[in-house]
Amino acid sequence: MKRFNALDVFICLAIFAAVTAAGLYLGGNVNNPVMASEQKTVYFTVEIMHTQNNFADKIKLGDTIEDSVKGYYYGVVSDIAVEPTRIPSFDADAGVVIRAEVPERETICLTVKCNGTESDTEIAAEGQVIKIGKKMTLKGKGYAVGGYISEIRTE
Amino acid sequence: MDRNGKLFGKISIFDVIVAVLIITVCTGVFYKSRSEKTNVEGGQKTIHYTVRIPNVRWFTLQYYQEGLRCFDTKTGEEIGKIVGVRSEPYTDHYLDMQGNVVLAEVPETIKIEVDIETPGLETDKGYFARGAYELKAGSEVYLTTKYVDVMGFMENVEAKAE
Numbered sequence: 001m002k003r004f005n006a007l008d009v010f011i012c013l014a015i016f017a018a019v020t021a022a023g024l025y026l027g028g029n030v031n032n033p034v035m036a037s038e039q040k041t042v043y044f045t046v047e048i049m050h051t052q053n054n055f056a057d058k059i060k061l062g063d064t065i066e067d068s069v070k071g072y073y074y075g076v077v078s079d080i081a082v083e084p085t086r087i088p089s090f091d092a093d094a095g096v097v098i099r100a101e102v103p104e105r106e107t108i109c110l111t112v113k114c115n116g117t118e119s120d121t122e123i124a125a126e127g128q129v130i131k132i133g134k135k136m137t138l139k140g141k142g143y144a145v146g147g148y149i150s151e152i153r154t155e
Numbered sequence: 156m157d158r159n160g161k162l163f164g165k166i167s168i169f170d171v172i173v174a175v176l177i178i179t180v181c182t183g184v185f186y187k188s189r190s191e192k193t194n195v196e197g198g199q200k201t202i203h204y205t206v207r208i209p210n211v212r213w214f215t216l217q218y219y220q221e222g223l224r225c226f227d228t229k230t231g232e233e234i235g236k237i238v239g240v241r242s243e244p245y246t247d248h249y250l251d252m253q254g255n256v257v258l259a260e261v262p263e264t265i266k267i268e269v270d271i272e273t274p275g276l277e278t279d280k281g282y283f284a285r286g287a288y289e290l291k292a293g294s295e296v297y298l299t300t301k302y303v304d305v306m307g308f309m310e311n312v313e314a315k316a317e
Contacts, residue, residue, distance in 0.1 A: 007170040014177045088261050090249040097249070097259045121224060121301055131304045132218050133211075150214065152302060 040154040042116030042125045043078060046136050048108040048147035049085050056082045056108045058143045065112045067128075068139035068146070074126050075114030077140065082106050110138070110145065118154050200314040202235075202275035202282050206296050208267040208307040210245050216267060218302035225271055227288060228297035228304055234284045235273030237300070242267045269298075269307070277314040 063077045085107045089100035114125035122129050130149055137146045161167055219240045227234050245264040251257050273284040282290040290312045298305050 005166060005170075007166055007174055011170065011173055011177065014181075088264070090259065092250070092252045095249075095251050095257050095259060097247070097261045099262045119301075121226070123301065131299070132215055132302050133304060150212070152218075 037117035037119040037124070040116055040118045040123075042075075042114045042118070042123060042130070043111055043151075043153050043155075044114070044125060044130050044149050045079075045109050045111045045151035046138065046145070046147040047150040048110060048145045050102065050105045051085075051108055051145070053104050053106055055143075056080060056106065059108070059110065059140060059145075063140040065110075065138050065140055068137040068144045072126065072128055074128070074138070075112045077110060078113035079109075079111035081109040081111075083109075108145070108147075109150065110147075111151075112138070116154070123152055123154060199274055200277050201272055202277070202284060202290060202312065202314050203238075203270065203272050204235075204282075204290050204292075204312040205310045206269045206271060206298060206307040207310055208269065208298075208305055210247075210261070210264055211267060211305070213242075213263050213265050215303070216240070216242050216265060219267055219269055219300075220302075223300045223302070225269075226299045228299045230288075232285070232288050233273075234288055234290075234296075234298075235271035237269055238272045239270030240267065241270075268310075275314070282312050282314060 059077060059080055061077050061080065065074045065077060066072060067074065083106065085102040085105040086099040087102060088097050090097050112125070116123060116125040118124075122131075124130065130152060132149055132152060134149045135146070136149060137144065139145075219237065221237050221240065223237045224233060225235050225237060226232060242265045244260045245266045246258050246260050248256050249259050275282060275284045275290070277283075284290055290309060292310050292312050294309050296307050296309050298307055
């Protein structure tokens with residue numbers, strides 16, 4: 001049987017070091033260890049603009065909400081708020097920007113209640129990290145909506 | 156080298172080539188990571204910089220809190236902690252009926268300035284958070300905190316002595 005020489009040992013150690021470094025890099029920054037997470041009830045609100053009038057009638061409290069593209073389960077609808085859609089519009093005569101109401105369009109603020117976690121660095125809803133401003137595409141029974149997270153709270 | 160491809164009859168030429176490659180790569184990585192940190196001035200310092208986040212909705216201000224840790228969105232590297240937050244109404248440029256450019260306040264929209272501090276280095280080439288992440292006024296910053304992922308612009312980078 002061929003004996004290992006010093007060069008073979010060096011190569012094995014180098015490969016081991018490279019694999020370890022790659023694992024640490026991919027699995028978590030060595031300077032930023034994963035912080036312990038606390039189980040929480042997470043509420044996130046998605047602002048869905050420019051929906052047709054009365055589209056909100058399709059959404060019911062308690063509806064199961066999932067990710068419309070990837071199918072992740074999030075939670076249930078806990079609150080629905082509807083108001084006319086308003087967008088910034090420049091009044092060239094007066095020289096000011098106003099928030100003009102868009103005819104026949106509504107903004108739905110949909111709040112979803114989930115099981116989640118909260119740590120020092122992130123909040124996750126059913127394992128999915130959520131952030132203010134994150135674009136969400138959600139679906140319930142018979143409808144799909146898209147918008148951006150405008151509020152997050154935990155309890 | 157003998158007819159079996161071994162130097163001095165003992166060391167495989169393939170082993171030698173692999174060893175040389177490994178040493179070369181390690182040397183390159185070492186010097187690449189240190190190449191920008193020449194002439195460190197005064198050792199470890201606290202680097203203070205401001206990130207300006209324009210044009211965000213007013214209700215997002217509550218999610219920018221002192222004490223929150225900040226990370227670079229792309230690399231995940233920690234780049235400091237928020238030590239101050241300011242906001243003011245967001246204004247933008249528009250053309251009026253006479254063709255003049257006017258500055259008008261956009262309702263329900265603000266500009267946020269976040270002061271961040273991080274341990275770092277000051278060298279003759281620049282400022283580095285935690286020794287590796289370069290901080291440059293005018294550059295775009297993709298910032299992640301516990302609550303937000305946002306793009307802003309870095310301003311006012313300076314070092315404080317420890």
